[in-house]
Amino acid sequence: MELIVAKFGGTSIGNGSRIRKAAQSVVNEYMKGNKVVVVVSAINKATDDLIKIMDEAIGEAITDKQNAEILSMGELTSSRIFSGAIESLGVKSEFIDPYDENWPIITDSNSLNAGIDFDLTQEASKNITDLVNQGIIPVICGFVGKGKNGEITTLGRGGSDITAFLLGHCLDADEVIIVTDVDGVMSTDPNKIESALKLDKISVEEMRDLATHGAQVLHPHSLKYKDPLINAKIISYEKGNLESSGTAIVGPFGDDIMKSATIYPEPIKVLALVGENMLKKQGLLSILTSTLADNEINIFGISAGQNSITIFLNKKDANDAYHLLHNLVVKNNTLSSLSLGKDISMLTVVDPDFINTPGIISRITDPLKENDINIVEISSSQTAIVLFVEWQDGEKAFELIKEVLK
Ligand code: ASP
Numbered sequence: 001m002e003l004i005v006a007k008f009g010g011t012s013i014g015n016g017s018r019i020r021k022a023a024q025s026v027v028n029e030y031m032k033g034n035k036v037v038v039v040v041s042a043i044n045k046a047t048d049d050l051i052k053i054m055d056e057a058i059g060e061a062i063t064d065k066q067n068a069e070i071l072s073m074g075e076l077t078s079s080r081i082f083s084g085a086i087e088s089l090g091v092k093s094e095f096i097d098p099y100d101e102n103w104p105i106i107t108d109s110n111s112l113n114a115g116i117d118f119d120l121t122q123e124a125s126k127n128i129t130d131l132v133n134q135g136i137i138p139v140i141c142g143f144v145g146k147g148k149n150g151e152i153t154t155l156g157r158g159g160s161d162i163t164a165f166l167l168g169h170c171l172d173a174d175e176v177i178i179v180t181d182v183d184g185v186m187s188t189d190p191n192k193i194e195s196a197l198k199l200d201k202i203s204v205e206e207m208r209d210l211a212t213h214g215a216q217v218l219h220p221h222s223l224k225y226k227d228p229l230i231n232a233k234i235i236s237y238e239k240g241n242l243e244s245s246g247t248a249i250v251g252p253f254g255d256d257i258m259k260s261a262t263i264y265p266e267p268i269k270v271l272a273l274v275g276e277n278m279l280k281k282q283g284l285l286s287i288l289t290s291t292l293a294d295n296e297i298n299i300f301g302i303s304a305g306q307n308s309i310t311i312f313l314n315k316k317d318a319n320d321a322y323h324l325l326h327n328l329v330v331k332n333n334t335l336s337s338l339s340l341g342k343d344i345s346m347l348t349v350v351d352p353d354f355i356n357t358p359g360i361i362s363r364i365t366d367p368l369k370e371n372d373i374n375i376v377e378i379s380s381s382q383t384a385i386v387l388f389v390e391w392q393d394g395e396k397a398f399e400l401i402k403e404v405l406k
């Protein structure tokens with residue numbers, strides 16, 4: 001017997017017959033002896049419709065409080081219909097909205113982008129466990145929350161994924177199933193490249209990077225709550241079967257990989273190549289990297305500027321690389337010289353909040369500056385920052401960064 005949290009996205013409950021089919025898929029699992037908690041989005045594009053109507057009717061005069069209350073109507077409606085559909089199939093069900101005494105998702109008072117109060121949510125989730133243990137299928141409004149003063153809040157667009165993974169965590173579920181309008185995660189947008197393939201599985205880390213880079217399948221913040229031991233998958237609504245395989249989301253692997261600072265244990269060396277107008281020279285990077293690859297030398301990082309290219313390597317490879325690339329410099333007209341720098345320490349900081357936290361880089365770099373630690377090089381993506389500092393500063397920088405992440 002398993003506890004499943006099944007989240008249904010807007011398209012998967014886009015009309016009456018789809019809702020019935022979705023409810024049937026939930027009842028089928030229940031009949032097999034599993035416990036199911038349903039999380040629903042708003043029906044189809046109901047949230048977009050509400051936004052448009054609010055805009056026309058109220059315009060800029062709208063308050064955040066009004067806005068959240070109106071937006072919540074999408075999920076308030078779908079939860080009632082979904083729950084009714086389950087009951088019509090002969091199984092007891094209750095819709096749970098923020099007005100209900102059993103409501104689990106407790107937030108701060110930020111109406112439109114509410115932050116989760118994890119402890120209170122964990123506590124209130126016991127109400128849901130109680131319902132499930134009585135053989136009831138709760139249908140919970142996704143995307144909405146309840147502030148400390150009982151007010152309605154929302155978790156931001158696409159927030160019902162957050163509801164699903166958060167509940168999965170708090171209820172200690174065995175599986176979180178995201179039912180959506182695609183078969184799973186694809187290698188790229190199939191509308192852009194026809195040969196796109198469905199992936200059978202993807203790691204939490206990869207999924208989070210995909211989501212932060214704009215893939216619409218899942219809210220990037222929802223994965224914060226994905227426990228390593230909870231199975232998760234993304235499936236299409238079309239088969240009407242919660243056992244469909246879709247794409248499994250596995251992990252996270254390692255300790256608290258969602259938010260972490262790591263230091264590479266060995267010294268890194270920087271090789272700097274100098275030349276003129278290097279960025280306009282085709283194939284230059286490829287000559288450099290293939291030379292290193294042919295000699296089985298790994299590259300930790302590379303950055304290319306107008307007149308220089310720097311390559312970060314393990315110290316043990318640096319001397320070989322130095323000689324190999326020097327041969328290239330001598331032969332190549334664009335490249336004029338090469339230098340091998342001091343020992344360097346590499347630090348990697350991962351935090352799913354990077355994408356939407358203004359000033360996050362300075363929160364990490366300011367303490368380094370205050371401690372006179374020079375940053376040799378920094379590169380950032382939407383979820384990770386890699387810093388290179390001088391070797392003797394590495395440990396100190398690591399301590400300072402861990403402090404910031406706390
Ligand atoms: N209904 C909300 C939205 O469209 C939340 C969700 O679907 O996840 O943004």
Ligand code: MG
Pocket residue numbers: 009158161216217218219
């Ligand atoms: Mg969505």
